[in-house]
Amino acid sequence: MSxxxxxxxxxxxxxxxxxxxxxxxxxxxxxLGFSVSATTRAPREGEVDGRDYFxxxxxxxxxxxxxxxxxxxxxxxxxxxGTPKKxxxxxxxxxxxxxxxxxxxxxxxxxxxxxxxxxxMLIPPSLSVLEERLRGRGTESDEVIKKRLExxxxxxxxxxxxxxxxxxxxxxxxxxxxxxKRIINAERSRSARMTETVDNFINR
Amino acid sequence: MSxxxxxxxxxxxxxxxxxxxxxxxxxxxxxLGFSVSATTRAPREGEVDGRDYFxxxxxxxxxxxxxxxxxxxxxxxxxxxGTPKKxxxxxxxxxxxxxxxxxxxxxxxxxxxxxxxxxxMLIPPSLSVLEERLRGRGTESDEVIKKRLExxxxxxxxxxxxxxxxxxxxxxxxxxxxxxKRIINAERSRSARMTETVDNFINR
Numbered sequence: 001m002s003x004x005x006x007x008x009x010x011x012x013x014x015x016x017x018x019x020x021x022x023x024x025x026x027x028x029x030x031x032l033g034f035s036v037s038a039t040t041r042a043p044r045e046g047e048v049d050g051r052d053y054f055x056x057x058x059x060x061x062x063x064x065x066x067x068x069x070x071x072x073x074x075x076x077x078x079x080x081x082g083t084p085k086k087x088x089x090x091x092x093x094x095x096x097x098x099x100x101x102x103x104x105x106x107x108x109x110x111x112x113x114x115x116x117x118x119x120x121m122l123i124p125p126s127l128s129v130l131e132e133r134l135r136g137r138g139t140e141s142d143e144v145i146k147k148r149l150e151x152x153x154x155x156x157x158x159x160x161x162x163x164x165x166x167x168x169x170x171x172x173x174x175x176x177x178x179x180x181k182r183i184i185n186a187e188r189s190r191s192a193r194m195t196e197t198v199d200n201f202i203n204r
Numbered sequence: 205m206s207x208x209x210x211x212x213x214x215x216x217x218x219x220x221x222x223x224x225x226x227x228x229x230x231x232x233x234x235x236l237g238f239s240v241s242a243t244t245r246a247p248r249e250g251e252v253d254g255r256d257y258f259x260x261x262x263x264x265x266x267x268x269x270x271x272x273x274x275x276x277x278x279x280x281x282x283x284x285x286g287t288p289k290k291x292x293x294x295x296x297x298x299x300x301x302x303x304x305x306x307x308x309x310x311x312x313x314x315x316x317x318x319x320x321x322x323x324x325m326l327i328p329p330s331l332s333v334l335e336e337r338l339r340g341r342g343t344e345s346d347e348v349i350k351k352r353l354e355x356x357x358x359x360x361x362x363x364x365x366x367x368x369x370x371x372x373x374x375x376x377x378x379x380x381x382x383x384x385k386r387i388i389n390a391e392r393s394r395s396a397r398m399t400e401t402v403d404n405f406i407n408r
Contacts, residue, residue: 121395127405156405164390165398179393186368186390189383191325194369201331201360 012122013152033091216326217356237295245283
């Protein structure tokens with residue numbers, strides 16, 4: 001991918017609210033590109049194919065991995081989640097910053113492949129709030145919730161591999177999105193991204 | 205210095221307007237600490253000792269260097285400019301982020317001593333605007349202005365050693381200060397500075 005668009009990875013454990021925060025962020029920054037992930041899990045109520053996820057079969061997903069058509073992927077509760085390479089190329093090819101909302105271990109993959117990527121981990125304010133949120137969904141069994149809580153804590157251990165950590169307080173989706181907006185704006189002033197202006201002085 | 209306050213270095217060539225921008229920034233973010241530099245140059249009209257600079261003698265400055273009482277220093281047009289270590293320790297000791305407004309080569313010294321420091325280089329929008337600004341002051345001879353322009357371009361070559369580059373447009377002091385404010389706020393979400401929240405999950 002040859003482009004000036006920056007890859008911005010938003011991640012966080014289940015219950016961090018990354019989906020809602022990214023939605024709010026996209027409304028605040030309509031110039032951002034958004035990459036829709038592919039998954040083999042079944043759609044939840046209200047989810048739309050091609051908007052929330054590309055819902056595809058396990059066979060198709062594995063074929064895409066083999067063909068190198070997946071930028072990063074992870075398995076979660078028995079399902080694949082990943083970013084179609086074509087999607088990412090389409091958006092950064094337009095020179096736009098691209099938001100990737102992905103699972104925690106996928107973020108590490110992207111950072112390794114693209115050291116210039118900016119990675120943000122969203123975390124819940126506390127363990128008890130996280131448990132409340134997972135129970136509040138009412139869609140999973142106690143056993144699944146316990147597994148998710150344990151996995152969340154394992155994932156948060158990776159926070160120090162990320163560039164930024166942002167807490168998503170209860171009822172604070174917009175404040176959280178604004179914080180990420182500030183991070184993206186600040187990152188646009190990174191010296192490595194100011195080459196056009198700086199080189200005017202250097203090459204006078 | 206043992207403190208959680210971050211060292212924020214604002215620098216830029218003569219004519220970048222760093223003094224005015226830092227003043228505006230301090231008004232926007234009164235929680236920031238500000239370190240007054242020491243210099244051996246004569247005060248300009250309106251400048252106040254202890255507010256704009258500590259105006260001290262060459263002998264005193266050299267004694268402070270020898271005694272290790274200067275955090276970083278530079279010579280510029282025959283005069284010393286530097287940060288009294290005591291000033292920096294006083295402010296970071298209070299746990300506050302500290303703004304250091306210093307000369308360009310001083311910033312590199314600080315970054316070497318404190319890799320956690322955040323460095324911002326202010327640059328003028330163009331070479332011609334820079335020349336206008338330097339002439340506008342009306343205090344220096346043509347020869348001095350020519351020297352300053354050349355030095356400014358040499359200094360801007362160091363921009364890629366800085367974390368951030370911010371352009372100070374004509375009439376845009378506040379916009380420029382707001383940009384730095386965003387950078388400082390974003391830096392407060394760096395994962396390395398979120399240890400308190402993250403460790404609550406890790407050490408549960």
